Amino acid sequence: xxxxxxxxxxxxxxxxxxxxxxxxxxxxxxxxxxxxxxxxxxxxxxxxxxxxxxxxxxxxxxxxxxxxxxxxxxxxxxxxxxxxxxxxxxxxxxxxxxxxxxxxxxxxxxxxxxxxxxxxxxxxxxxxxxxxxxxxxxxxxxxxxxxxxxxxxxxxxxxxxxxxxxxxxxxxxxxxxxxxxxxxxxxxxxxxxxxxxxxxxxxxxxxxxxxxxxxxxxxxxxxxxxxxxxxxxxxxxxxxxxxxxxxxxxxxxxxxxxxxxxxxxxxxxxxxxxxxxxxxxxxxxxxxxxxxxxxxxxxxxxxxxxxxxxxxxxxxxxxxxxxxxxxxxxxxxxxxxxxxxxxxxxxxxxxxxxxxxxxxxxxxxxxxxxxxxxxxxxxxxxxxxxxxxxxxxxxxxxxxxxxxxxxxxxxxxxxxxxxxxxxxxxxxxxxxxxxxxxxxxxxxxxxxxxxxxxxxxxxxxxxxxxxxxxxxxxxxxxxxxxxxxxxxxxxxxxxxxxxxxxxxxxxxxxxxxxxxxxxxxxxxxxxxxxxxxxxxxxxxxxxxxxxxxxxxxxxxxxxxxxxxxxxxxxxxxxxxxxxxxxxxxxxxxxxxxxxxxxxxxxxxxxxxxxxxxxxxxxxxxxxxxxxxxxxxxxxxxxxxxxxxxxxxxxxxxxxxxxxxxxxxxxxxxxxxxxxxxxxxxxxxxxxxxxxxxxxxxxxxxxxxxxxxxxxxxxxxxxxxxxxxxxxxxxxxxxxxxxxxxxxxxxxxxxxxxxxxxxxxxxxxxxxxxxxxxxxxxxxxxxxxxxxxxxxxxxxxxxxxxxxxxxxxxxxxxxxxxxxxxxxxxxxxxxxxxxxxxxxxxxxxxxxxxxxxxxxxxxxxxxxxxxxxxxxxxxxxxxxxxxxxxxxxxxxxxxxxxxxxxxxxxxxxxxxxxxxxxxxxxxxxxxxxxxxxxxxxxx
DNA sequence: AACTTCACG
DNA sequence: GACGTACGTGAAGTTC
Numbered sequence: 001x002x003x004x005x006x007x008x009x010x011x012x013x014x015x016x017x018x019x020x021x022x023x024x025x026x027x028x029x030x031x032x033x034x035x036x037x038x039x040x041x042x043x044x045x046x047x048x049x050x051x052x053x054x055x056x057x058x059x060x061x062x063x064x065x066x067x068x069x070x071x072x073x074x075x076x077x078x079x080x081x082x083x084x085x086x087x088x089x090x091x092x093x094x095x096x097x098x099x100x101x102x103x104x105x106x107x108x109x110x111x112x113x114x115x116x117x118x119x120x121x122x123x124x125x126x127x128x129x130x131x132x133x134x135x136x137x138x139x140x141x142x143x144x145x146x147x148x149x150x151x152x153x154x155x156x157x158x159x160x161x162x163x164x165x166x167x168x169x170x171x172x173x174x175x176x177x178x179x180x181x182x183x184x185x186x187x188x189x190x191x192x193x194x195x196x197x198x199x200x201x202x203x204x205x206x207x208x209x210x211x212x213x214x215x216x217x218x219x220x221x222x223x224x225x226x227x228x229x230x231x232x233x234x235x236x237x238x239x240x241x242x243x244x245x246x247x248x249x250x251x252x253x254x255x256x257x258x259x260x261x262x263x264x265x266x267x268x269x270x271x272x273x274x275x276x277x278x279x280x281x282x283x284x285x286x287x288x289x290x291x292x293x294x295x296x297x298x299x300x301x302x303x304x305x306x307x308x309x310x311x312x313x314x315x316x317x318x319x320x321x322x323x324x325x326x327x328x329x330x331x332x333x334x335x336x337x338x339x340x341x342x343x344x345x346x347x348x349x350x351x352x353x354x355x356x357x358x359x360x361x362x363x364x365x366x367x368x369x370x371x372x373x374x375x376x377x378x379x380x381x382x383x384x385x386x387x388x389x390x391x392x393x394x395x396x397x398x399x400x401x402x403x404x405x406x407x408x409x410x411x412x413x414x415x416x417x418x419x420x421x422x423x424x425x426x427x428x429x430x431x432x433x434x435x436x437x438x439x440x441x442x443x444x445x446x447x448x449x450x451x452x453x454x455x456x457x458x459x460x461x462x463x464x465x466x467x468x469x470x471x472x473x474x475x476x477x478x479x480x481x482x483x484x485x486x487x488x489x490x491x492x493x494x495x496x497x498x499x500x501x502x503x504x505x506x507x508x509x510x511x512x513x514x515x516x517x518x519x520x521x522x523x524x525x526x527x528x529x530x531x532x533x534x535x536x537x538x539x540x541x542x543x544x545x546x547x548x549x550x551x552x553x554x555x556x557x558x559x560x561x562x563x564x565x566x567x568x569x570x571x572x573x574x575x576x577x578x579x580x581x582x583x584x585x586x587x588x589x590x591x592x593x594x595x596x597x598x599x600x601x602x603x604x605x606x607x608x609x610x611x612x613x614x615x616x617x618x619x620x621x622x623x624x625x626x627x628x629x630x631x632x633x634x635x636x637x638x639x640x641x642x643x644x645x646x647x648x649x650x651x652x653x654x655x656x657x658x659x660x661x662x663x664x665x666x667x668x669x670x671x672x673x674x675x676x677x678x679x680x681x682x683x684x685x686x687x688x689x690x691x692x693x694x695x696x697x698x699x700x701x702x703x704x705x706x707x708x709x710x711x712x713x714x715x716x717x718x719x720x721x722x723x724x725x726x727x728x729x730x731x732x733x734x735x736x737x738x739x740x741x742x743x744x745x746x747x748x749x750x751x752x753x754x755x756x757x758x759x760x761x762x763x764x765x766x767x768x769x770x771x772x773x774x775x776x777x778x779x780x781x782x783x784x785x786x787x788x789x790x791x792x793x794x795x796x797x798x799x800x801x802x803x804x805x806x807x808x809x810x811x812x813x814x815x816x817x818x819x820x821x822x823x824x825x826x827x828x829x830x831x832x833x834x835x836x837x838x839x840x841x842x843x844x845x846x847x848x849x850x851x852x853x854x855x856x857x858x859x860x861x862x863x864x865x866x867x868x869x870x871x872x873x874x875x876x877x878x879x880x881x882x883x884x885x886x887x888x889x890x891x892x893x894x895x896x897x898x899x900x901x902x903x904x905x906x907x908x909x910x911x912x913x914x915x916x917x918x919x920x921x922x923x924x925x926x927x928x929x930x931x932x933x934x935x936x937x938x
Numbered sequence: 939a940a941c942t943t944c945a946c947g
Numbered sequence: 948g949a950c951g952t953a954c955g956t957g958a959a960g961t962t963c
Contacts, residue, residue, distance in 0.1 A: 188949065202949020230948080584961060585942060604942085606962090612943065644944060647959055673955060677947085684957045687946035695945080719947090772953060781953030842951045853954040857947090861955095887947045887955090 003062055003261035005134035010060035011123045013141030014067040014111075017046050018100050020160065022093050023835060026453060030282050032302055036092035040099045041283055047107050048286060050140065050159065051269075060138070062130075062264040065104045066122045069113040073121075075248055082248060084194050087819075087838070099281075106277035110264045117255045120145055124251035127154050129261055144173065145193075148181040148251060175207025183216035186246035192840055195245050198234045205231065216246060275299055285470035288319065317510065318373035320471050325502035326376040327494060329398045334378060334405060338412050340370050346419040347412070348509035349439075351428045352501050354381075354488040357682065358430040359544070359658055359665045363402075364490045365497060366409065369505035372513065376505075377498040380405055383490050396494060406435055413439045421445070423461045423508045426670065429540045440537070445508055447532040448515040450671035451524040455823065455833030459671045465507045468514055473507055474500045527829050531862055532670060534869045538882075539668045539678075541872070546663030547685070547883045548893070553701040554650045561646040568639040575632045582639050585611045592619065596629045613637065645689065649698050656683045668885070675854050676830050676861035677887060686886045690938065702934035704893050709930050711880075711899055712937040713906050714889035716925040717742055718860045719774050725920050726827065726855065727810035731803075736922040743767040749803045750796070769800055773807055774856055776849025811852050818851040826858040827918045828866075863924070864888060867913035874909045878902050891934065903928045 003009070021042025028038035047065075054060055075082045089097075104111040114122055120143070127137045127149050135153070139146055142158035147170045150156055156165035163169075170178045174185075187206035189197020201209075209231070213219035220242065223235035235242070271294045278287040279299045291298035328334050341347035348369040353361035362381060369375035382396040412418055413432060422428050425444040432439050449459040457463055465473050479492045479500055489497065519525045573579040576595075580587045589609025593601030598619055601609045619626075619633035656664045664683065672679035680686040688702070689695025704710045720742055724732035735745040744758050747766035753759075765786060772782045779794035786793060801808045815837070818824050823833040832854040836847035864885065871882050871890070879895035880902045890910070894902045907926045914920050929937045 191949095197949095200948075204950090205948070228948090581961080583959095586962070606941065608942080608962090610942085640944080644959085648945070648957095652958080672957095675955060677955065679956055681957065684946085687944090687957070689945060691946080775954040776952095778952055780951080785953070840950095845950090845952055846954095849953065850955085857955060860947095889947085 001061065001262075001265060003130065003133050003135055003264075007061045007130070007133070007135035007261075008058070009126065009130045009135055009137045009261065009264065010054065010063040011126055011137065011139045011141075012050070012063070012065040012109075013119060013123070013139065013143060013146070014065045014100065014104070015119055016141050016143055017043055017065075018093075018097070021046060022090070022096075026456065027092060032282060036096060037099070037281055037283075039093055039096045040103060040281060041286075043100050044103050044107075044278065044281070044283060044286055046159070047103065047109070048290065051107065059266075061266060062135075062261060063266055064110040064112050064126070064264045066119040066126075067101065067111070067113040068119045069115050069117075073116055073118050074252075075118075079244055079248055081194050081196075085191075086194075102277065103281075106269075106274045108267045108269045108274070110259075112257070112259065114255060114257060117252065121252040121255045122257060124149055124253045125255045125257055126261065126264075128253040133261065135261075145185075145249065145251070147173065148178055148185075148249075150178040174203060176210050180210050180215065182246055182250050183210050183219075185249040186216055186242050189245060190249070193248075195248050196238075196241050197245050198238050198242050200230055200234050216242070271296060284317070320469070320503065320506060320510075321373065322474070322499040322503055324373060325498055325506070326374075327398075327498040328376050328378040329400060331400065331404060331408060333376075334400065334408050337368055337370070337376055338408060341368070341412055341418055342415070344370050345417065346370075346421060346443075348375075348421040348505045348512065349413070349428060350422060350501060350504045350508060351431045352377075352489045352497065353431055354490055357665075358427055358434075358667070359546075359661070361431060362490070363431055363435055364488075365501055366405075367501040367505040369502070369509040372510050373506065375502035375509075377501040378405055379494045379497060381490050382492070382494050382497065393491075398494065406437065410437050413437050416441060419443055421508060421512045423464075423504070423511070426536045426540050426543075426668075429536055430544060433540060433544065438537075442533065442536060443512060443516070444533060444536060445511040445515055446671050447536075448512070448519060448528055451528040451532050452515070452518060452522045452831070453833065454671075454676075454831065455674045456835060461504065461507060461511075464511055469507060469510055471507070473503055476500065522831070524829065524831055527831070530869075531676070531828065531830065531865050535670050535865060538868050538872060539670065542882055542884070543665050543667055545881050545883055545893075546658065546661055546665040547891070548662070548703050548705055549653060549657055549664045550701045550703050551654045551657050554654050554698075557698065557701075558646055558650040558654075561642050561650060564642050565639060565646065568635055568642070572632060572635050572639065575628055575635065582636060583643065585609075588636060592629055592632065596626065596632070598622065598626055598629045611636075613640070641692065641694065645695055645698065649689065649695075653683060653698075653701070666884070673861075674832055674850075675858040676826065676832075676865070677857065678861075678885060680885075685884055688934070696935060699935035699938065700933045703932060707896055708893050709896055709899050709932065710934050710937040711892045711894050711902055711906075711928065711930045712889055712934065713892075713903065713910060713926050713928045714886075715860070715864070715910065716927050718863065718888050718924065719856050720770055721920070721922045721924060722827070722856050722859045722863075723774060723807075723810075724922050726859070727804075727806040728921075729804050729806045733922050739925075743770060746770055746800075750799050765796070769796055772797075773800070774853060776811070776852035778845075778849070814852050814855060815848050818847075824851050824854050826855050826862050827914075828859065828862040830858050830862055832858055860888060863913045864890070864910070867910040870909050870913070871906065874905050875902060878905065889938075891937070894930075899930050903930070 018039055022039035025038045025042045027036060028041055029035060030037045101111055112122060123139060123146060130137045131153050137154040139156045140159055141156060146156060150170050151167050158165055167178060174181050176184050184203060184206040187198045187201050188203045189195045209219055213222060220235060220239050223232060226232040275287060275291060275298060278290060282302050284301060287298045328337060350367045351363060352365040353363055355361040364381040365377055365379045367375060367377045379399045380402050382399060383393040384396050413420060414437060419441055420439050421443045424446045425442050429439050446459045449464055462473055465471050479496055480487050480489060519528055569582055572582055576591050580591060586608050589611050592598050593609050604610055616633040616637050620630050622630045658665055666680045666685045667682050668678045668680055689698050721736055724736060731749060735742055743763050743766050744755055747753060747758060747762045748755050750766060751762055753762055768786050777797055779790050779797060782797060783790040783793035814824055818834045818837045822835055823831045825831055834847055834851045836843050837851060839847060868885060878898045878901055880898055881893050882890060883893055884891040892902060907928060910926045911924045931937045
């Protein structure tokens with residue numbers, strides 16, 4: 001068919017596909033020879049998805065993937081610095097470039113490139129030709145440089161966001177229509193492509209000017225009329241540079257291509273060629289999928305030479321097929337399965353229960369998997385239907401006796417020669433522990449993923465299965481529903497439950513087979529084995545122990561807060577002249593800024609006024625200008641504080657007291673925080689108030705049992721000490737060695753004030769700077785924190801860098817490392833990936849600061865983890881229990897007579913926790929406190 | 939479900 | 948006056 005009216009041309013920006021694929025996926029290599037193929041794999045998946053998605057009503061009649069060829073184009077001849085600051089292509093991406101062309105051809109899609117021109121120019125040329133022939137064009141890309149082509153039958157499509165980009169979207173981005181986009185780009189320039197533009201003028205200003213003067217030439221001619229001196233000078237002085245910039249950003253619609261639109265007609269994939277290519281690449285899943293789609297057998301998989309590693313995946317991993325799962329209903333079958341586990345030396349295990357709260361959950365069933373595809377489910381606590389009016393439902397038929405099954409499982413689960421593999425093992429560990437079984441030894445795929453991929457993605461099973469097995473597990477929602485009508489797992493029919501539960505064990509085993517050898521390749525085996533995996537039993541025991549909370553104390557506080565809130569609400573209504581919901585920032589903002597006339601209200605992206613504490617605090621200072629508003633803001637601040645304490649703490653904590661134990665059992669996520677820190681949930685016991693006097697009293701409700709004391713030990717300034725060590729700051733190290741006040745020392749160095757003349761205010765500023773450095777300081781941030789002018793804050797920072805030159809070095813080195821490797825590392829080898837480090841725009845700033853902070857925060861997290869892992873053995877002989885961790889603090893419950901001994905032993909464990917792996921050049925110091933409650937101990 | 943606010947280190 | 952900014956979390960409440 002000749003291209004003409006009614007035809008629809010799709011132009012895919014090939015380079016964009018490749019780079020997106022490269023950055024979205026972890027570095028994947030071909031099993032047989034180690035060839036890097038991650039980007040090719042992603043590229044093929046995207047292409048396949050594109051083909052599948054492009055079918056249907058608005059299907060293209062013609063399509064092509066357009067690539068860049070070489071790096072030298074006619075633009076380099078116009079301007080030698082064009083794209084000069086681009087990083088070199090990553091080592092492992094280069095060999096993949098030709099493969100992406102091959103892939104395109106294998107899919108039987110036209111594949112075009114042209115020396116001396118960019119893909120964008122070819123796209124422009126084809127788009128022009130297609131329009132002239134009366135057809136429509138869709139460009140599959142989100143690149144802003146292509147937006148100038150939009151309009152008149154040409155639109156773009158962002159495949160990532162699944163969103164069309166038409167004239168409106170272009171206008172939203174550039175503030176002008178597509179026909180003026182190049183004018184705006186010429187003025188604004190582009191740091192990524194090294195387009196100079198007009199210094200000091202960005203997209204916003206450029207759009208403003210173009211809209212005022214009509215077009216770029218008119219603007220340049222009449223630049224002298226511009227009132228703002230900076231803009232005027234920038235335009236007048238750089239007119240030539242701006243005209244050059246326009247030439248650089250303008251796409252060439254007349255590239256000398258040697259093919260025609262007719263050559264791009266859609267063709268069906270040649271199934272054999274395509275399967276052959278995919279098989280050569282060893283993309284098993286995609287090969288299988290494509291084969292399935294065309295109802296044909298996939299070619300035999302390429303033989304991979306056997307590795308010595310026990311956990312190398314089987315050569316032919318069978319597909320995940322729930323129909324093949326076994327339901328174990330008798331002792332004989334169970335024994336057979338357990339014998340297989342003994343013979344193999346490992347077994348994947350998963351538990352099903354009635355609740356997500358491990359302390360309340362009853363065991364409903366156990367699933368096992370010994371080899372990919374071979375999984376079984378042992379139903380143990382299923383009941384029939386909904387039960388009768390009296391709530392009693394009967395035990396379902398066809399289940400083994402609960403105790404008999406556990407008696408068979410116990411010796412295997414506790415057998416030192418059989419590895420138990422789980423996903424989020426802490427959960428199953430606790431369930432079994434509450435049934436008298438201490439599971440050991442273990443491996444945990446969630447923690448393996450965390451050790452290897454922290455910062456790249458989550459580590460939940462659904463995400464891992466999707467990403468590494470290309471399989472979407474049966475959602476639990478389909479079994480138990482959601483919301484109000486949700487049922488517990490014991491009510492699920494055993495057949496359905498078998499498919500779901502056995503699949504989880506199957507997936508876990510497959511993930512483990514993939515991850516286990518990879519831990520070595522990613523060089524995080526030690527991290528996994530010494531910092532992640534051993535946390536499971538330690539945390540499980542802490543969580544099961546729980547902390548004693550006096551609900552009566554909390555209840556009394558709640559009542560007192562309720563009264564206070566009611567009083568404040570009356571007062572607030574009176575000042576406002578009308579009652580309103582004080583808890584609604586929206587209503588508060590309208591009253592404060594619209595009705596009461598406070599000026600300077602700033603609306604956020606949702607159009608609501610910001611009413612955060614800092615904003616309200618500013619309003620309270622308006623006593624002279626707007627006394628009513630000042631008073632209102634002050635009362636709202638009081639209300640907010642009390643309301644927070646009541647709802648989040650005194651009310652909520654009471655509901656978390658376990659009826660069986662009378663204690664509060666938090667849950668720590670080991671793989672939650674990117675940096676290696678733990679996170680505490682349900683309830684969060686890592687953010688119990690302490691900074692305000694009023695809030696601190698909540699800690700009085702955290703008490704010790706009779707004859708016991710609460711003991712708290714916390715690292716003093718651990719992050720600053722780590723900073724002093726890693727950044728090699730001699731003055732700071734010396735100060736720590738001498739046990740000096742570190743903030744006072746910093747202040748003295750920075751402001752030339754002798755220590756004996758130090759004032760609290762100067763020390764406070766130095767303290768803020770010390771913390772700022774850990775967070776990846778910026779003038780803006782410090783200025784806001786200290787409420788001083790930005791220039792002054794910048795002055796402080798400059799001076800700090802002068803006095804402690806190691807800091808600057810550390811920051812530059814860390815960011816440089818992150819850019820090169822896409823991750824940063826702690827002293828203990830923990831990797832934190834920083835994929836955003838090469839982002840442009842504001843994301844780059846975030847990524848930089850996060851990269852600077854991560855090794856410090858992460859090392860502190862590593863150290864306290866090491867202390868916690870050693871703690872049970874260290875305090876083993878003492879009547880003491882470790883209960884809580886709050887990032888740099890450990891809380892124990894100890895018999896009164898053993899308090900001093902506990903402090904001695906625990907302190908030594910914490911202070912020596914970095915050794916012997918890391919010998920810090922600063923001492924670690926631990927402060928201790930004790931008392932009847934956490935409030936007294938802290 | 940997204941956004942805002944605020945509690946902690 | 949290109950952009951928007953301290954790092955890392957979780958929970959509760961309101962709004963859509």
